[in-house]
Amino acid sequence: MSAEPIATFASSLEDLGVDLVRTAADEFASTVAPLLDAPAVGTPLPFESATLPDSVETDPTVAELEAAATGVTAAGYGIADYGSVVVQGGADGAEPVSLYADEHVAVVAASDVLPDMDAAFDRLAEDVRSGTRQSIVATGPSATADMGSLVEGAHGPMDVTVVLLEDR
Amino acid sequence: MSADDRRRKAERIRHLLDTEGDAVHENTQVFNEGRYESTENLDDYDELKDEARAIKEDAIERLPDLVDRVTEAVEANGGTVYLADDAADANRYLAEVVDGRDVVKSKSMTTEELDVNESLEGSGADVWETDLAEFVLQVADEAPSHIVAPAIHKSREEIATLFNEVFEPEEPLETAEELTRFAREYLGEKIRDAEVGMTGANFVTAETGTLALVTSEGNARKCVQATDTHVAVAGVEKVVPSVEDLQPFVELIGRSGTGQDVTSYVSLFTPPVDSPTFGEDDLEPGDDREFHLVLVDNGRMAMREDDQLRETLYCIRCSACANSCANFQHVGGHAFGGETYSGGIATGWEAGVHGQDSAAEFNDLCTGCSRCVNQCPVNIDIPWINTVVRDRINRGKDGDLDFLVEGLTPDDEPGGVDPQKRLFGNFDTLAKLGSTFAPLSNWVARTDTARALMERTLGVDSRRELPEFERESLVEWFESRGPRVSREAARRQVALYPDAYTNYVRTERGKAAVRVLEALNVRVDVPAAGESGRAPLSQGMVATARSNAEAVYDALAPAVAADHDVVVVEPSDLAMFHREYERLLPEDSYAALKDRSYELMEYVYGLLENGAGVDALPDGDDERVAYHSHCQQRTLDLEPYTVAVLEDCGFDVTTSDVECCGMAGSFGYKSEYYELSVDVGETLAEQFTTEDTADRTVVASGTSCLEQLDALLTRRPAHPVRLLDRE
Known part of the structure; x- marks a missing residue:
């Protein structure tokens, strides 16, 4: 993957007010630990050598899920033009983990950052055909203007941080 | 009603x-x-x-x-x-x-x-x-x-x-x-x-x-x-x-x-x-x-079989047509909506899913200003859907029983059409009579008795000033005056289209247009072409609009065939030629007229770009001007030409950015909508009464915009071509 989508991804995230943290896989644990406000919940990451700290509860109860400050999940891919991450939850629980905590920390591999929606929808279609039951194109935190002015955190996280795994 | x-x-x-x-x-x-x-x-x-x-x-x-x-x-x-x-x-x-x-x-x-x-x-x-x-x-x-x-x-x-x-x-x-x-x-x-x-x-x-x-x-x-x-x-x-x-x-x-x-x-x-x-x-x-x-x-599935309503099914419910609509912006979906849906496209939805009666509740709030047209992500011609449904509503009211009245009406509509709509839809006939009997017709129309009667029977709001008809129409004026540039000396030859307002009410802007074009060495003719069909179309009188369109085409066809250009003063009529005539005229007639017709200031811009000297026009001398373009003119992307011409001539121009003036032809005259019309107009008036704009000369391209601004400002507005006229 050329550097261009990554640079675009970084500037799109900046426009959205989403923090971007870059890390090499072997430094993942030490980079990620300070980002995870306790209590943290998560789903196991599919990246070799990037595993979650023990403090992250990966089999939360409903109460733990609702009380979580941080929810960390992998994201299948990123979309550079929009600063979006695609959360592909399933039986592993990525959907509730990315949805109930105050902050969602999404971990995406640099090689999975796609340039634009065109490329993203080709991948999304491919995934659906091979059995992925849900893909959320998530861009920034949940938000509403229904109560008179813009409020972040509307039935979803009020903060999002993207962790970019640079060598996979 | x-x-x-x-x-x-x-x-x-x-x-x-x-x-x-x-x-x-x-x-x-x-x-x-x-x-x-x-x-x-x-x-x-x-x-x-x-x-x-x-x-x-x-x-x-x-x-x-x-x-x-x-x-x-x-x-x-x-x-x-x-x-x-x-x-x-x-x-x-x-x-x-x-x-x-x-x-x-x-x-x-x-x-x-x-x-x-x-x-x-x-x-x-x-x-x-x-x-x-x-x-x-x-x-x-x-x-x-x-x-x-x-x-x-x-x-x-x-x-x-x-x-x-x-x-x-x-x-x-x-x-x-x-x-x-x-x-x-x-x-x-x-x-x-x-x-x-x-x-x-x-x-x-x-x-x-x-x-x-x-x-x-x-x-x-x-x-x-x-x-x-x-x-x-x-x-x-x-x-x-x-x-x-x-x-x-x-x-x-x-x-x-x-x-x-x-x-x-x-x-x-x-x-x-x-x-x-x-x-x-x-x-x-x-x-x-x-x-x-x-x-x-x-x-x-029935909408899918309906050639006019089918487009509604392309709607992705984004709300752009509501947000870009001046009436909606001021009154919202509780007025501009039916049982469920609101905004411009709602007429199609309501007619399709709840029936025509639900659409009839609010359909008149679409004035056909066309600002939503370029905003729709699936290019639905929302004003057209509103027009078609209006036509069906008109026909639905005992239309086919009233054959006696039908023979007596001046249009091609069935007898059941609301008298208010029929009045405004036949503006051409009204204007012709008004002009023939001017100034008497103006004096009579202004009396309290006449205004009260008009309000009661036709719903013409008595708070709105009526247009004053000129005794001598633009066409008559030009017939007795004749062209002033010879064929040999002419840079181009032009048929200036005398829309009903320019011909009978605001003749001064037509005369100014003739003189400005002549100053740029254009030979002008003013053929006796009738009303474009905009007035009946806005009332949902599609058949009448079509016959008007055909008559206008017949009147302008010789000029088009002779390779002359057609220049239009009133943007809403140019928009008819460029947009709605596609649905009203045979394809080749529509294309021929569209290719040959220009908004007046756009045409002046073209002349200046192609060698005509700006010196032939007056020097603006940094005169401060506030310009309100017309909704349909902006949809056709023709606002920039007026601004460019005025700036070329040395005027200091600022523009409004409202979607519509709120007058919209007959809309602002109708007693049920007068207050909404004024509410929409106030937003425009506010833009022209700021510290920067309060002392600027006000110009506007559309007749309706001029009437609305005239009613709401103390300065008297004019068509921008008047600034270029040496008389």
Whole structure:
């Protein structure tokens, strides 16, 4: 993957007010630990050598899920033009983990950052055909203007941080 | 409409302007500006719109086949599909599925259309709206006033008062954050306890049975994840072929609606989904979730067979037509809407799903200003749908029984047309008479007795000044004066189109146009061509508009055939030539006239660009000018030419940025709409009474705009060509 989508991804995230943290896989644990406000919940990451700290509860109860400050999940891919991450939850629980905590920390591999929606929808279609039951194109935190002015955190996280795994 | 009906309608509008107008105006303004900004940053905006349009055209064409395919796909995935004929059928099936269990819902206009909540509650279920705006309306027991932001008519203060009264929290709620947090927690419990999650769907893909849900809140995701049974209710027109087809819509829908490049979540569910669901204390496997897709016909398949209403089915419910509409911005969807849908496209939806009577309630609020046309992400000609439905409403009222009256009317419409519409639709006849009997006709029309009679019988508001007819029409003036540039010396030859206003009322701008063109060495003729059809078209009198269009074409055809240019002073008539004539004239006549016709200032710009000397025109000498372009002129992208010409001549120009002046031909004369018209006009007047603009000379291109500005400002406005005229 050329550097261009990554640079675009970084500037799109900046426009959205989403923090971007870059890390090499072997430094993942030490980079990620300070980002995870306790209590943290998560789903196991599919990246070799990037595993979650023990403090992250990966089999939360409903109460733990609702009380979580941080929810960390992998994201299948990123979309550079929009600063979006695609959360592909399933039986592993990525959907509730990315949805109930105050902050969602999404971990995406640099090689999975796609340039634009065109490329993203080709991948999304491919995934659906091979059995992925849900893909959320998530861009920034949940938000509403229904109560008179813009409020972040509307039935979803009020903060999002993207962790970019640079060598996979 | 009777005088009493007009009075009641005026009262209702006045009430909404007072109670909801400010909140609606403020919020739609944010969406409208956001859309302009966000789409401007999208490089391939027009290509994406064309792509989206093509996908919808194809999908609606093949709809029965796609419905079969989506049924197979959903069933193969483990869900069920129910095709509901109408609201009763859908509600009966939904009650069966829900079976008295607790339901949490995400936002769905289609369930509003079906009155699903009332029906489910009637069968014993608890139903909670979890979209925060829908929740506000559920608590307030009110109907949506906007298809995307349903509580747009309520201010933060009103919501706080409502919540504090209903829920009596320990600490009174005040800020938007507090209100959001409160609702989030209150509904969080409902979501946790519910067994059925009901969503809509922005799109459904036939190949894979995938739902796309476009939201900014996380509630739709939660409603699906936290429950055992997922029910999605969608109009049958939401089906598109495949997931790849979603891409242009995803890039367009947020931008077109609320002005967001993309909403926080675009959720692609291919249900039943397998996310863990909530047990008593623990998360439990979600692999035996039930899924029901209810595809609703409720008139849609008949719309598909209707050549005029079919386009409505391409609508993706983004709300751009509402947000870009001056009338909507001022009064909102409680006036500009039917039983369920609101905004410009609602006329098509309401006529199709609830019937013509629902559309008739608000259809007149579309003035045909056309500002929505370029904003629609699937290029629907929304004003045309409004016109066609208006025509059908006209004909529906005892139209075919009244054959005696029919023979006596000056137009091609049936006898049942409302006298008010007939009056304004036949402006040409009226103007001709007014001119023939001027000034007597003007004196009579101005008397209190005449005005009271006109208001009572025709609904012409007596607070509005009537146009004054000139005894000598522009055509007559030109006939006796003759052309002043010889054929040999002429740079170009032009037929100046004498629209009804320029010909009979504002002849001074026609005379100025002749002189300015002559100063630039153009040989001008003013052929006796009649009214363009704009006036009857705006009243929904399509047959009359067509015969006017044919007559105008006959009158201008010799000039077109001789390779002369046709120059038009009135932008609404140029817009007829360029847009609506496509539907009223044979294809080659339409194309010939369109290719040859120009707005006056656009034409002057072309002359200056092609060698005519600006010295032939007066020096503006830095005179400060405030210019209001015309709505239809801006839709055709013709505003910049007037600005460029005036600046070339040395004027210092600033422009308005409102969508429409609010006068819109006859609209501002109608007693039931007068106050709305003035309310819309005030926004323009405010822009021309700021510190920077208060002392500027005011110019405007459209007759209606001039009348509105004349009524609301103390300065007398004029057509910009008057600034270029040495006389």
